[in-house]
Amino acid sequence: MTTAEQEALIIRRGLPWWRLLLRDRFATAAALWLLFLAVCFLLGPEFFGKAATTLNLRVRNLPPGSLEHGWLMILGGDALGRSMLARLIVASQNTLTIALSAVIMAMIIGGILGMIAGYMGRGIGHIIMRFADILQSFPSLLLAVVVLYVLEPSVTNLIIVLAITRLPIYLRVTRAEVLEIRERVFVDAARALGGGRYHVLRRHIGPVVAPTLLTILTVDFSIVMLAESSLSFLGIGIQAPEITWGLMVAQGRNYLSQAWWLAFFPGVAIMLATLSGNILSNWLRIVSDPEQRWRLEAPRKNDG
Amino acid sequence: MADAPLLDVDDLWIEFRAGREVVHAVNGVSFRIEPGETAAILGESGSGKSVSLAAVMRLLQIPPAHIPKGTVRFKGMDVLNMPIGEWRQYCGRDISMVFQDALTSLNPVFSVGWQIAELFRTHGVASGREANERAVELLDRVGIPDPAMRAKDYTHQFSGGMRQRVMIAMAIALGPELLIADEPTTALDVTVQAQIMELLSGLRDESDMAMILITHDLGVVADVADTVAVMYAGRVVEQGRVSDVLGRPSHAYTRALLNSVPRARNKGQTLEPITGSPPDLARIPSGCAFHPRCRFATAICRNEAPPRIAVTPGRFAECHHAEMVFNDA
Amino acid sequence: MTLEPDPNDQRPILEVRDLVKYFSVGRSMALRRETAVIKAVDGVSFDLFPGETLGLVGESGCGKSTVARLLLRLDEPTAGTALFHGEDIFAADSRQLKNIRRRLQIIFQDPYASLNPRMTVADIIAEPWVIHPGVVPLEARDERVRTLLENVGLRREHAERHPHEFSGGQRQRIGIARAIALEPEVIICDEPVSALDVSVQAQVINLLMEIQERLGIAYVFIAHDLSVVRHMSHRIAVMYLGRIVEIGTEEEVYNNPRHPYTKALLSAEPSLDFSETREKRQRIILKGEVPSPANPPSGCRFRSRCWKAQDICATQAPQLDGGSHRVACYDPEGSTAPA
Numbered sequence: 006m007t008t009a010e011q012e013a014l015i016i017r018r019g020l021p022w023w024r025l026l027l028r029d030r031f032a033t034a035a036a037l038w039l040l041f042l043a044v045c046f047l048l049g050p051e052f053f054g055k056a057a058t059t060l061n062l063r064v065r066n067l068p069p070g071s072l073e074h075g076w077l078m079i080l081g082g083d084a085l086g087r088s089m090l091a092r093l094i095v096a097s098q099n100t101l102t103i104a105l106s107a108v109i110m111a112m113i114i115g116g117i118l119g120m121i122a123g124y125m126g127r128g129i130g131h132i133i134m135r136f137a138d139i140l141q142s143f144p145s146l147l148l149a150v151v152v153l154y155v156l157e158p159s160v161t162n163l164i165i166v167l168a169i170t171r172l173p174i175y176l177r178v179t180r181a182e183v184l185e186i187r188e189r190v191f192v193d194a195a196r197a198l199g200g201g202r203y204h205v206l207r208r209h210i211g212p213v214v215a216p217t218l219l220t221i222l223t224v225d226f227s228i229v230m231l232a233e234s235s236l237s238f239l240g241i242g243i244q245a246p247e248i249t250w251g252l253m254v255a256q257g258r259n260y261l262s263q264a265w266w267l268a269f270f271p272g273v274a275i276m277l278a279t280l281s282g283n284i285l286s287n288w289l290r291i292v293s294d295p296e297q298r299w300r301l302e303a304p305r306k307n308d309g
Numbered sequence: 310m311a312d313a314p315l316l317d318v319d320d321l322w323i324e325f326r327a328g329r330e331v332v333h334a335v336n337g338v339s340f341r342i343e344p345g346e347t348a349a350i351l352g353e354s355g356s357g358k359s360v361s362l363a364a365v366m367r368l369l370q371i372p373p374a375h376i377p378k379g380t381v382r383f384k385g386m387d388v389l390n391m392p393i394g395e396w397r398q399y400c401g402r403d404i405s406m407v408f409q410d411a412l413t414s415l416n417p418v419f420s421v422g423w424q425i426a427e428l429f430r431t432h433g434v435a436s437g438r439e440a441n442e443r444a445v446e447l448l449d450r451v452g453i454p455d456p457a458m459r460a461k462d463y464t465h466q467f468s469g470g471m472r473q474r475v476m477i478a479m480a481i482a483l484g485p486e487l488l489i490a491d492e493p494t495t496a497l498d499v500t501v502q503a504q505i506m507e508l509l510s511g512l513r514d515e516s517d518m519a520m521i522l523i524t525h526d527l528g529v530v531a532d533v534a535d536t537v538a539v540m541y542a543g544r545v546v547e548q549g550r551v552s553d554v555l556g557r558p559s560h561a562y563t564r565a566l567l568n569s570v571p572r573a574r575n576k577g578q579t580l581e582p583i584t585g586s587p588p589d590l591a592r593i594p595s596g597c598a599f600h601p602r603c604r605f606a607t608a609i610c611r612n613e614a615p616p617r618i619a620v621t622p623g624r625f626a627e628c629h630h631a632e633m634v635f636n637d638a
Numbered sequence: 639m640t641l642e643p644d645p646n647d648q649r650p651i652l653e654v655r656d657l658v659k660y661f662s663v664g665r666s667m668a669l670r671r672e673t674a675v676i677k678a679v680d681g682v683s684f685d686l687f688p689g690e691t692l693g694l695v696g697e698s699g700c701g702k703s704t705v706a707r708l709l710l711r712l713d714e715p716t717a718g719t720a721l722f723h724g725e726d727i728f729a730a731d732s733r734q735l736k737n738i739r740r741r742l743q744i745i746f747q748d749p750y751a752s753l754n755p756r757m758t759v760a761d762i763i764a765e766p767w768v769i770h771p772g773v774v775p776l777e778a779r780d781e782r783v784r785t786l787l788e789n790v791g792l793r794r795e796h797a798e799r800h801p802h803e804f805s806g807g808q809r810q811r812i813g814i815a816r817a818i819a820l821e822p823e824v825i826i827c828d829e830p831v832s833a834l835d836v837s838v839q840a841q842v843i844n845l846l847m848e849i850q851e852r853l854g855i856a857y858v859f860i861a862h863d864l865s866v867v868r869h870m871s872h873r874i875a876v877m878y879l880g881r882i883v884e885i886g887t888e889e890e891v892y893n894n895p896r897h898p899y900t901k902a903l904l905s906a907e908p909s910l911d912f913s914e915t916r917e918k919r920q921r922i923i924l925k926g927e928v929p930s931p932a933n934p935p936s937g938c939r940f941r942s943r944c945w946k947a948q949d950i951c952a953t954q955a956p957q958l959d960g961g962s963h964r965v966a967c968y969d970p971e972g973s974t975a976p977a
Contacts, residue, residue, distance in 0.1 A: 190751035194816075197710045199739035199769045201732065208765070212756050295800035296755055353835045454926070468927050469698075498697035499862065500924050503906035507923050525836055528908025555910060567910070569840035571869040580869065582840030586805050 025292055025301045032288035035281035042278060046101050049094040056091035058246070066264040081266045084256070089266065092248060093274055100249040101278075103160060104229045107167035108222050115172040116218055119179025120206055124187060134180070137173040145170035146235060153241040163242060167229050174225070175218060182214045216290045223286040227279030234275075250274050313385055314341040315487055315519050316365070316404075321379030323360055323543075326372060332590045334360045336543035338379075342519050344486065349522045349534035349551065355587045357543035358523045362489050364389075366406050367396055383487070402432055405480040409492040411472035415464040421475050422448070422460025428482045443482075451478045452508055470501035474508065481512060488512075491523045506533050527570055531555055539563050542588050542598035549624030559618075559626040559635040561603045597629065605630045605637075651824055651856055652686035652709075652742075657718035659704050663932070674932045678704040680880035682718075683958075686824065691850065691857040693871030693888070695864060695903070699928045700877040702860045703747075706828040709858070710744050711735060722824075740770050743822040747829040749809035753801040759787070759812055760797035766819040773820060786815040790845060807838035811845065818849060826858045831866060843870060864907050868892060876900045879931060879939040881955075886963030896963065896970040899940050938967070 026032055056077055062085070064074050069081035069089070080089040122133040149166045156162050186192060187210065195205050234251025236242030243252045250271040257268030291297045323335035335357040342348055352358040363369050365381050365388065381388040383404060388396060408414045416424055425444035429435040435443055441460070448456035451474040459467075467475060473493060480488055490509065494502040510533055513520055522534055530537050530551060537554050539547040539562065547560035558564040568581040585602040588594055594601050600610040607629070615627045620635060628634060659679040679701040686692050696702045707713045709720055711727055720727045722738050730738060746752035753762055760783045767774045767782075774782055784794040790811040801809055810830060817825050827846065831839040847870065849855060861867045867874060868888060875885040876897065884897040895901045905922040924943045929935060937955050941947040950968055958964040 190746055190748055191754040193707075193712050194744075194746060194752050194813075195754075195765065195769075196712055197739065197744045198766045198816075198820075199736040200765075201736070201769075204769060208768075209754055294756065296802045353837060470927050498928065499864070500697060500902055500906045501927055503921065503923055506908075507921070526908075527836075527910060531910050532908040566837060569837050570910075571840075571843070571863075571865040580840040580844055582844060583837040584841075586807070586838070587835065 022292065025298075026288065028301045029288050031284050035284035035288075038277060038281045039285065042097055042101065042281075045094045045097040049097055053088075053091040053094045056088050057095040057248070059087060061086035066260065066267075068264070069266050069270075080270050081264070083253075083267055084260060084264070089270055092253065093250070093270060096248040096250050096253060096271070097274070099160065099243060099247055100230060100233075100251065100275075103164055103167070103233055103243075103249065104226055106164045107229050108171060108225045110164065110168040111171035111225070112175050112218050112222050114168070115175025116179045116214070118172075119176040120183055120210065120214070122176065123180040123183025124202060124206060124210065130180070133176070137176045140169065141173040143170075146232070149232070149236055150239065150241060153236065158236075158241045158244060160243070160247070163233065163236070167232060170232070171225055171229065174221065178217060178221060179214055182217060183210055186210050186213050216293055219286050220290060223279070223282040226282050227275065230275050230279070314382075315344045315346075315384060316342040316521075317380075317382040318361070318365065319380045319382070321361060321364065321381065322377050323357070323364055323369070323379075324375050324377065326375060330591045333593055334374075334543055334590055335364070336593070338540070338543065338545055340538050340545060340548065342487065342521060345517045345519055347513050347520045347522070347533060347535045349524060349530040349537040350540060351524060351527070351530050351537050352540035353525050353587060355542070355590060356540040357590075358540050359491055361540075362406070362491065362521065362523055366400065366404070366489065367393065368406075401428060401480075401485070402483040403485050404487045404489070405483075405485045406489040406491065407473075407476050407480045407493055409495055411469070411476045412464065414476060415472065415479075417464050420461050420463055421467070425460075425475075425479055425482055428479060432483055434483065447478045447482055448475070451475070451481075452504070453478075469497055470504060473497065473501075473505055477505075477508065477512075481516075481518070484516070485518065487519045487521070489521045489523070492525070493522070494529060495524070495526070502529075509533060527555065527566065539566075542593055543590065544598065544627065545625075546599070546628070547626045549620070553621070553624055557635060559620045559624075559631045560628045561605045561630065561634050562599050564634050564637065565603070597627075605633055648687070650685035650687050651723060652858075653719075653721040654685070654705075654709070655683045655719050655721075657682040657705065657708060657720065658716045659701070659708055659713065660716045676932045677880050677934060678931055679708065679715075680934075682877070682880070682882055684875055684882065684885060686856050686858060688823070688856055689850070689854045690872040691859050691870050693867035693874040694858060694860045694877060695862065695867050695874060696877030697862055697903075697928055699879060699931050701880040701931070702877050703828055705877075706744065706826045706858070706860055709826055710739070710742065736770070740773075740820050741823045742826070743817040743820065743824070744826045744828060745810075745813050745817050745830045747832055749806045749813060749833060750801075752813050753809055755801055757800070758797065759783075759799055759801070762801070762812060763787070763797075763815050763819055766816065770820060782819075786819060789818075789849075790815045791841070805838075806834050807841060810834065810842050814842075814845060814849070818853065818855070821853060822855065824856045824858070826860070828860050829862070830859075832861065832863070839866065846870065864903060876903065879929065879934050881939060881966065882958065883940065883967070884963075884965045885958065890963040894963070894972050896965040896972055897940075897967050898944050898946065898971060901971055902943075 026036060061082070064078060064082040064086045066084060067074065067078055067082035067086070069079060072079060077088040077090055080093070083089055083092065118133050122130040148170055152166045153162060192205060192209055195209055230251055233242055233249060234254045237249065237252035238255035238258065243249050253271035254268050257264070257271065260267050291300055318341070319339050321335055321338045325332040325334055338357065338361050350358045350362070360369070364376060367388065376389060383399070415421070422441060422444045425447055426440035429440040429443055445456045445460050448460055453459055453471060453474055464472060493509070494505050497505065506529065509520065512518060522529065524530060534551050536549065537551045538545045539554065539560065541562050547554055547558065547563050554563060555567065558567060565581070565583045569583050571580060583602050588598055596612050597603070597610045597615045600606040603610065609629050613629070615629045617625050617627050618631045620626050620631055657679055658681055661676040661678055663674045663676060682701070682705055684692065694702050694705065704713070708715050709727065715728055722742055725734065725738065727735070727738055760780070763783045763786055764779050767779055783797050787794055787796055792808060792811055801812065804812065830846070831842050834842065843866065846857070850857060857870070859867060859870050871888050873885065873887050874891045875882045876891065876899065877883070878899050884891060884895065884900045891900060892904065895904055902922040902924050926943050929939070929942060935942045935952070937953050938951040939955070941951040944951070946969055948968065956966045956968050958966045
């Protein structure tokens with residue numbers, strides 16, 4: 006190629022992903038917070054399990070902010086005098102397990118069904134869509150209540166129920182995207198090369214649909230956490246002595262006027278987790294799209 | 310014919326500011342159109358041809374466009390500095406423009422006949438029934454069959470070529486002295502292109518209307534235009550009568566363009582593509598903008614902007630090696 | 639540079655017979671149900687011989703792009719057969735079809751849409767080998783990709799880049815590299831240069847011709863630009879509203895057009911020959927526009943714009959006559975005597 010051709014090409018060096026992460030300060034903060042949550046998830050029950058269950062009636066409903074009774078009580082004490090901080094850390098495990106499992110299950114099953122509905126032919130597409138219609142026409146909470154009332158409210162059942170109620174969204178979105186993408190010329194090109202349906206779905210349609218689904222997943226994450234807290238409030242979610250942030254919010258509702266921190270801090274924990282998820286998924290979406298990546302790769306203003 | 314040119318563009322510079330980058334779309338363009346003349350502005354994408362004429366019609370958004378230098382005179386009046394309200398009176402009436410994509414240029418909500426009649430109404434030329442009748446007459450003149458019926462139709466009910474005719478009808482409705490057509494045939498089929506070119510030629514012959522045809526199609530230039538200005542990287546690099554410029558070019562770019570187009574070559578002669586790609590207008594090469602792709606280029610082409618050489622009276626080329634190109638048959 | 643195909647190999651690679659494709663577009667407006675049928679391709683037949691280029695020319699609505707899609711079986715035909723080395727493409731099962739697609743490839747018109755923006759150039763070019771394992775072993779693929787890039791006039795380093803970093807002409811080259819990765823016998827070129835700038839078109843045309851000479855690939859070259867088609871083709875078929883109206887060698891069709899439409903098409907092309915003055919050139923300007931394929935004229939579809947239409951043209955569609963230079967017309971132009 007001539008030099009003119011070279012001039013026309015933008016010379017770009019591929020930056021490693023962590024450099025791209027550092028370029029986005031919000032994404033870095035989000036990643037760090039999620040990392041912290043991951044540590045809580047893994048080590049929380051081990052190190053803080055005792056503190057989370059130790060009753061101390063002398064510090065019942067202790068307001069936050071003082072280190073008088075030890076650093077563990079910095080966020081205050083709950084109705085039974087247990088350390089809020091410790092409980093939050095320990096509860097992270099159940100909360101994240103339930104929420105993540107539910108949304109990931111919904112995404113995978115919904116995504117697969119959506120791809121089948123969008124690509125594998127009209128007949129089966131219709132059947133799957135009617136199935137989604139049926140699922141969606143039940144008020145999700147009502148469905149959860151009914152199912153959990155019939156079966157016992159264990160963590161596994163809770164996950165399954167929550168996943169089922171979220172499934173239709175992933176299904177519909179996936180199908181809509183697939184219907185649009187399959188008309189694109191590069192899909193035709195793959196078929197013309199001899200690619201079968203499976204190949205096309207895996208290599209072309211899937212990678213285009215995945216970022217959208219991940220974005221939905223992060224939003225869904227918070228919805229599921231709140232849904233779980235509603236169920237706990239109704240008494241059919243997590244049962245004590247198991248604990249989640251949602252259950253803490255539910256339990257703290259009764260004490261809002263006297264001890265607002267009982268519901269406040271778990272609520273903040275939920276909010277921070279979902280916010281970090283949203284921010285990080287946004288970053289991920291930009292990084293995974295070669296056409297958008299320049300936003301992070303472009304030299305900063307201070308560079309020459 | 311009058312001595313003063315109808316349109317006089319003098320040393321026009323236009324740039325676009327996008328963030329930190331400045332795109333130099335037009336870099337010192339000058340040309341004149343005499344009354345009754347049919348001129349073509351020939352260039353590929355990025356040559357600045359459309360932007361220049363958009364500036365003449367004052368259609369550019371300022372910002373991001375910016376006109377640091379240059380004057381445009383239409384019938385002696387300073388166009389760029391005129392209050393926009395005043396200029397709008399001339400638009401459609403004395404000077405008008407036809408665009409490439411008729412579908413997006415015409416209003417889809419009103420019938421075609423209504424839109425044309427509206428022109429008469431707003432300019433106070435006719436109203437009511439007379440306006441409608443003249444609209445139908447106009448549709449007939451541009452070759453739309455069954456004009457009375459079709460005047461009631463909407464834009465989307467016309468095919469590509471018919472829409473183009475409607476646009477042309479609207480452009481000539483008030484009898485302008487200058488018609489600017491921006492790629493009028495690019496989106497059309499070959500046989501329909503021929504029809505539209507025939508229509509434009511006919512209109513030119515019937516009236517004293519001057520025309521500017523903006524195009525990248527050498528064939529269109531050869532067919533309809535009297536004179537041609539070849540543009541590259543925002544400058545007019547060659548200008549003159551069509552038969553001269555295309556028959557015997559004196560700028561390396563024109564020469565290269567002719568060598569690369571199958572139409573101009575006989576079968577069996579290899580095409581000589583122009584190496585490289587059109588320049589990035591934010592980073593225009595030094596000296597002569599075409600030098601990185603030019604087979605006649607020497608050191609001076611890289612260092613110095615080429616002077617405007619009068620090859621023959623009325624014919625210019627901006628090339629250090631104009632004579633060599635001219636003689637390279 | 640010679641353009642002659644091998645005269646010893648007389649059996650056609652591709653035999654298309656009576657290809658038909660109707661699209662039904664249903665519109666139900668309240669209680670009335672109207673189904674429009676778009677007769678995009680209505681009986682197209684032609685042969686393609688090894689190593690040659692058959693140009694397929696026509697304006698919008700003539701069905702040429704539909705023919706391309708049908709030959710690759712991206713759409714199913716309504717009727718007709720297409721024999722590739724004697725095997726019917728439309729009757730093939732998925733395994734046979736995959737095998738056929740190995741040897742019959744396509745280059746698309748839109749260089750911006752035909753490459754997956756999320757894949758690297760290397761992935762794009764190597765995809766044919768992923769679909770057809772066994773053609774190129776895994777270890778050799780990286781090197782083959784880079785060689786192919788060089789063959790199409792790009793650089794080895796471009797393999798890691800993504801499509802959006804390239805210009806239209808370069809993307810088309812990538813598409814060409816992908817199409818020749820399996821070294822097919824036939825490539826359908828669906829308007830490969832229409833979307834490119836004039837000066838870039840020549841580069842791509844030269845590349846295609848060079849590849850043909852080196853690899854002996856036969857092309858079906860679809861375009862609306864007569865001058866480009868002429869440059870590339872040995873034989874030319876002219877299409878109008880879903881039918882082939884004339885077919886012959888490039889010389890026959892250009893120097894002695896027999897169908898009125900071909901004649902009009904040729905004369906509508908502006909020429910850059912300044913030896914004849916503008917006034918002297920006899921231009922045939924057709925009246926009207928191409929009718930909609932949903933509602934084509936009865937009999938000969940060109941009759942609504944033909945200056946010598948007769949009664950019989952409305953009642954019965956003319957068929958292609960015999961010989962090497964064939965035309966579908968009751969009153970063909972010119973003499974049929976050899977020049």
